[in-house]
Amino acid sequence: MDAIIPNDQVQALADDFRFWDARDAVNERFRSEGLYITHLFPESEVFLRRDWQSTLFRSHDFDLRHLKLSRPATIDLVLTKMMRGNDEQDMEDADFIIRHDHITETQFG
Numbered sequence: 001m002d003a004i005i006p007n008d009q010v011q012a013l014a015d016d017f018r019f020w021d022a023r024d025a026v027n028e029r030f031r032s033e034g035l036y037i038t039h040l041f042p043e044s045e046v047f048l049r050r051d052w053q054s055t056l057f058r059s060h061d062f063d064l065r066h067l068k069l070s071r072p073a074t075i076d077l078v079l080t081k082m083m084r085g086n087d088e089q090d091m092e093d094a095d096f097i098i099r100h101d102h103i104t105e106t107q108f109g
Contacts, residue, residue, distance in 0.1 A: 002039040004072065004080075006053060010042045047083040052076045074101050075108065 005013060013019050027036040043052070055073035062069060071077060074097060081094035097103070 001035070001037050002041065002080075003037065004041050004043055004046055004048070007043050013040075047079040048072065048076045049079070074103065078103060079108075 023037050023040075030036060049055075052072055055076070056070040057073065059069040059071065072080065078094050078097050081090040081097070084090045
């Protein structure tokens with residue numbers, strides 16, 4: 001799993017040792033299943049539209065006490081995949097998302 005951290009929260013998370021301990025514990029817990037938190041990106045290091053936070057899709061599939069899960073809008077998700085243009089899996093993922101959701105070139109405008 002990758003995560004995008006809003007710029008206004010980056011320093012607070014960097015200073016919060018409990019956050020990093022929790023990340024390590026989650027990675028250890030799910031290691032045998034091949035799941036882990038791999039990348040934590042400040043929003044300034046990811047290709048996103050300016051209003052990306054206003055178009056998040058909330059995930060209600062999980063009942064978590066201290067964590068709210070959401071994902072970027074489809075266009076923003078594609079942009080995050082495309083920014084790593086030399087990664088074959090990301091390019092396949094972007095292509096699938098574009099075809100599946102019928103994304104047009106004008107939507108990237």
